[in-house]
Amino acid sequence: LLHHARAVQNQIEAMAGDLAAYADGLRARVRLLANTAATSELLRDILPAFLVAHPRIDIDLDERPSHEIAQAVASGAADLGIAATWAGLSHLEQKPFFIDRLVVIAARNWPRFAGLRTISLSEILGESFVGLSTGHALQEHITRQAARLGGHLHVRIRVPGLDNVCRLVAQGAGIAIVPESAARRSARSLRSLRLTDDWATRQLNLCARRFDELTPQAKLLAAALV
Structure with a gap:
């Protein structure tokens, strides 16, 4: 005491x-x-x-x-x-x-995205995701957009920080939606696809x-x- x-x-x-x-x-x-x-x-x-x-x-x-x-x-x-x-x-x-562009990232050997350069949220709702911890603004934003499409994200794991998300994705734990700048920092180990939804590009x-x-x-x- x-x-x-x-x-x-x-x-x-x-x-x-x-x-x-x-x-x-x-x-x-x-x-x-x-x-x-x-x-x-x-x-x-x-x-x-x-x-x-x-x-x-x-x-x-x-x-x-x-x-x-x-x-x-x-x-x-x-x-x-x-x-x-x-x-x-x-x-x-x-x-x-700055202009914030969201992209979809996956491991380089992720078979689903072979040959693709762009994709929409509706096309990936059935995938397994690596997400940010509960309360992160970006994760809440993506969850709302999925709900508007009548779907939800299957999040296998939630981790703090974008660098941690990119690290797990690179190891094949799932895919993720992250800012383009974060994907660029891990470009050697990731495949990146431009997200075509209007809300994915933000000023x-x-x-x-x-x-x-x-x-x-x-x-x-x-x-x-x-």
Whole structure:
């Protein structure tokens, strides 16, 4: 019991120190929401470089579906968001981030896809899938699209992170739908097919209620993102 009490006390003291730093203006925190594809890209290069360049700025990055991102930014629950334009961003100010294309990946020796370069979701609903863990924005998006076709995905395993998905697919555990950028990183071990459904190509935009009303720290992050 004494051990747990000391642990709680240490946590409280650490939180108090963090709060004091923010109150004194020594540190600042920016709240950023992004969908799965954007989160994957952000964590690769952009955010690490930003954090190194700005040691007094902290970032709360959370992965959400695009429609939730739009709502959170509009309500002020997040400073910045990166979301697909289909989610209804017209009430927010926007700047282009990148075009996200979803592709189907399979092991190079996956017999079903021999000779194919494109495919639709309806053609692969009977396949076994490797999926992202429950709660991932991309997985929820794909599941909704399958439901609209009157089907569902047979997910053999759910794993955290796109790199893990690609690794299992390359070993023949199933197929998956991932952002093209993720498939490209594992191109040597995967077969990639363009997904022909309209929803598979998405313009992702950086959004805010008003960019000119952001805190100085959030403005710095916005500039780094676009």
